[in-house]
Amino acid sequence: MEIRKGIGVSPGVVISTAVVLDAEALVIPRRSVDAAEVPAEIERFGKAAAATVVDLQKLRDEVTGKHGKQIGAIFDFHIGLMKDPTLVNRVLNEIRSQSVTAEYAVSTVMRHYAGMFQQMTDRYFSERIKDIHDIEKSLLRNLIGQKHADLGKLTQDVVVIAHDLLPSQTAALDKLHVRGFATDVGGRTSHTAIVARAMGIPAVVGLGNITGEVSGGDTVIIDGTRGMVIVNPDPDQIAEHREFERQQIRLETELASLRTLPAQTKDGHLVSVMANIEFPGEIDDALQRGAEGIGLYRTEFLYLAAAHEPTEDDHYAAYAEACKRLDGRPLVIRTLDLGADKYTQEKAASPERNPFLGDRSIRMCLHDIPMFKRQLRAIMRASVLGDVRIMFPMISTLMELRQARMVLKDVTEEMEDEGIPFRGDIPLGIMIEVPSAALMASNFAKEVNFFSIGTNDLIQYTLAVDRTNEKVAGLFCPAHPAVLSLVRDTIRAGSRNSIGVSVCGEMAGEPLYTLLLLGLGLTTFSMNGPDIPEVKKIIRSTTMEHARNVARKVMSFDSERQVMHYLREETRKIIPEAF
Amino acid sequence: MKDEAAPGTRPVLSSFCLHPSSFDSMPKASKELVVSNSLGLHARPAMQFVDLANQFSSAVMVYKGGEEPAEADGKSVMQMIILAATQGTPIRIEAEGDDAEEAVVKLAELFESKFGEE
Numbered sequence: 001m002e003i004r005k006g007i008g009v010s011p012g013v014v015i016s017t018a019v020v021l022d023a024e025a026l027v028i029p030r031r032s033v034d035a036a037e038v039p040a041e042i043e044r045f046g047k048a049a050a051a052t053v054v055d056l057q058k059l060r061d062e063v064t065g066k067h068g069k070q071i072g073a074i075f076d077f078h079i080g081l082m083k084d085p086t087l088v089n090r091v092l093n094e095i096r097s098q099s100v101t102a103e104y105a106v107s108t109v110m111r112h113y114a115g116m117f118q119q120m121t122d123r124y125f126s127e128r129i130k131d132i133h134d135i136e137k138s139l140l141r142n143l144i145g146q147k148h149a150d151l152g153k154l155t156q157d158v159v160v161i162a163h164d165l166l167p168s169q170t171a172a173l174d175k176l177h178v179r180g181f182a183t184d185v186g187g188r189t190s191h192t193a194i195v196a197r198a199m200g201i202p203a204v205v206g207l208g209n210i211t212g213e214v215s216g217g218d219t220v221i222i223d224g225t226r227g228m229v230i231v232n233p234d235p236d237q238i239a240e241h242r243e244f245e246r247q248q249i250r251l252e253t254e255l256a257s258l259r260t261l262p263a264q265t266k267d268g269h270l271v272s273v274m275a276n277i278e279f280p281g282e283i284d285d286a287l288q289r290g291a292e293g294i295g296l297y298r299t300e301f302l303y304l305a306a307a308h309e310p311t312e313d314d315h316y317a318a319y320a321e322a323c324k325r326l327d328g329r330p331l332v333i334r335t336l337d338l339g340a341d342k343y344t345q346e347k348a349a350s351p352e353r354n355p356f357l358g359d360r361s362i363r364m365c366l367h368d369i370p371m372f373k374r375q376l377r378a379i380m381r382a383s384v385l386g387d388v389r390i391m392f393p394m395i396s397t398l399m400e401l402r403q404a405r406m407v408l409k410d411v412t413e414e415m416e417d418e419g420i421p422f423r424g425d426i427p428l429g430i431m432i433e434v435p436s437a438a439l440m441a442s443n444f445a446k447e448v449n450f451f452s453i454g455t456n457d458l459i460q461y462t463l464a465v466d467r468t469n470e471k472v473a474g475l476f477c478p479a480h481p482a483v484l485s486l487v488r489d490t491i492r493a494g495s496r497n498s499i500g501v502s503v504c505g506e507m508a509g510e511p512l513y514t515l516l517l518l519g520l521g522l523t524t525f526s527m528n529g530p531d532i533p534e535v536k537k538i539i540r541s542t543t544m545e546h547a548r549n550v551a552r553k554v555m556s557f558d559s560e561r562q563v564m565h566y567l568r569e570e571t572r573k574i575i576p577e578a579f
Numbered sequence: 580m581k582d583e584a585a586p587g588t589r590p591v592l593s594s595f596c597l598h599p600s601s602f603d604s605m606p607k608a609s610k611e612l613v614v615s616n617s618l619g620l621h622a623r624p625a626m627q628f629v630d631l632a633n634q635f636s637s638a639v640m641v642y643k644g645g646e647e648p649a650e651a652d653g654k655s656v657m658q659m660i661i662l663a664a665t666q667g668t669p670i671r672i673e674a675e676g677d678d679a680e681e682a683v684v685k686l687a688e689l690f691e692s693k694f695g696e697e
Contacts, residue, residue: 073623073626074622074623076623076626077622077623077625077626077656080625080626080629080630080656081656081657084629084655084656084657084658085654085655086652086655086657086658087655087657113657113661116661117661120663122619122663122665124618124619124621124665125619125621125660125663125665128621128622128660131622
């Protein structure tokens with residue numbers, strides 16, 4: 001039994017079997033199998049060995065053709081090793097006598113041989129260790145390829161243990177069977193955290209070396225509420241956590257009863273509660289939890305989930321599906337918000353030195369007009385299918401907004417010429433997530449139909465904190481008075497110009513900030529589905545007068561510590577079980 | 580440095596000592612020589628040796644002399660390479676079976692040709 005403390009980024013408790021991903025996202029296999037599974041493992045090894053020989057023969061022929069027999073002969077050696085009864089029988093014996101998986105047996109046997117080569121004094125012979133590693137790798141690739149790798153098609157519930165989860169990986173996850181995440185790195189607003197909250201499953205990040213401590217098949221408790229991971233728990237701990245799990249479900253059921261009730265304060269002030277999504281498939285669940293619409297549709301997942309850049313029709317298909325599921329409810333589509341991430345940095349000709357201040361988001365779109373137009377055209381085609389709204393991310397100057405609007409105008413003119421219907425007065429909004437935009441909110445308010453405050457980026461740019469850097473992540477705080485005054489000013493500018501203002505960052509879904517945001521005059525809260533009931537409960541339990549007083553008091557503090565302390569006190573009065 | 584023998588090949592030493600029947604009936608042959616090619620019995624020569632050894636029905640064993648004596652099944656490339664027989668290492672090839680004589684002659688020739696390297 002091992003207890004590891006990390007950062008709980010998505011609440012809840014789960015007890016399940018671990019699947020461990022290594023740095024290259026290959027699944028590290030579990031160790032032991034039941035005696036009954038031994039024959040199946042032996043068969044798997046046989047198939048993998050045969051496949052490896054075929055791979056090696058292909059490689060040999062290719063290399064011989066290109067570089068001659070001399071070089072090709074090295075693969076004859078590899079093939080010879082693969083067919084060597086000494087090696088094969090050793091692996092089979094290992095599987096049989098230890099009841100382990102084929103992968104584990106291969107690793108053990110290869111480690112044994114690697115050790116022998118390591119001891120050799122002659123450099124030529126000791127270097128053969130590389131050949132051993134080579135064939136081990138291709139054997140494992142063939143073994144893993146057979147069965148374990150596909151996290152998109154799981155047959156039982158698992159928790160995923162990884163160094164870090166990439167957007168492309170989470171996009172391909174089997175949402176039905178993945179019950180929790182635990183990662184080595186990451187912070188409160190890392191991708192893993194966001195996805196876990198969207199999926200409503202517990203997650204703990206920043207655990208240091210959890211991938212080294214858990215092996216596939218271990219039983220793991222992920223306690224996202226308390227930021228804890230327990231590896232191979234004892235029966236008492238399992239019992240305790242099962243009880244906790246039950247309590248959470250009870251609380252959730254209670255909150256679910258709020259679903260059909262409006263987000264209205266006791267004194268009749270009405271706000272909107274919406275959901276953030278990454279895939280249209282999440283809409284049903286969001287509505288189930290009481291969302292009145294989608295306040296943020298992150299379309300970059302269209303790019304991350306597919307191998308190629310999405311076509312106009314790919315975009316359209318996704319938006320049309322979203323409209324259909326929403327049945328007339330609002331859908332705020334955020335245009336592509338990529339850049340400053342692994343995906344684009346790896347593709348870039350030369351990596352940027354400072355990608356977060358670089359060619360990302362709307363800037364990237366304005367540098368690639370054809371790509372931008374494809375998306376805008378698809379949005380406009382979908383605009384007649386429901387209440388579709390467009391939102392531009394990362395706007396930092398008025399010029400950018402005007403340019404983006406021009407591109408949109410081009411698109412609609414072309415569509416007009418082609419006789420394709422669209423909604424001419426489609427609501428247009430911007431994300432307020434750069435301090436310059438927040439400071440000029442009253443100028444922007446005259447040119448758009450709504451604001452949505454992206455607190456994650458606004459905090460990062462205001463406080464100069466990279467939220468994924470564990471060393472400084474502690475400085476990342478929504479309660480910082482500087483951040484709060486930008487939020488307040490943005491909401492004020494919106495209300496003076498009679499346009500709606502929402503918060504679609506993590507802050508909107510944290511019950512701690514609900515009273516404050518309500519009191520500042522926010523009109524829309526957009527958050528991950530699972531957070532909706534709790535936030536709604538707070539809104540319905542207070543009065544606008546009280547919320548305004550809370551906001552006034554908060555704005556008089558000069559440290560985030562005071563702010564959080566006070567807000568915790570006030571919120572606890574409403575939902576004591578939340579903290 | 581010892582590795583278990585693969586099934587189907589005969590652990591020669593024990594059959595020598597413990598089984599009079601095989602001692603009597605099976606023809607055997609052996610030859611001593613010295614590894615003479617410059618890189619020793621490395622990957623490609625080991626593979627050539629094993630390929631050739633596998634063409635005979637006789638069991639083939641290779642004994643390495645010198646400071647770190649060891650033995651290997653001449654039909655297992657893994658065991659052969661683990662011998663780590665460098666240039667100058669004394670070697671004894673032993674075969675036991677119907678074509679033992681021919682096997683030893685051909686395998687020794689391969690050594691003497693320095694595996695076609697020099």
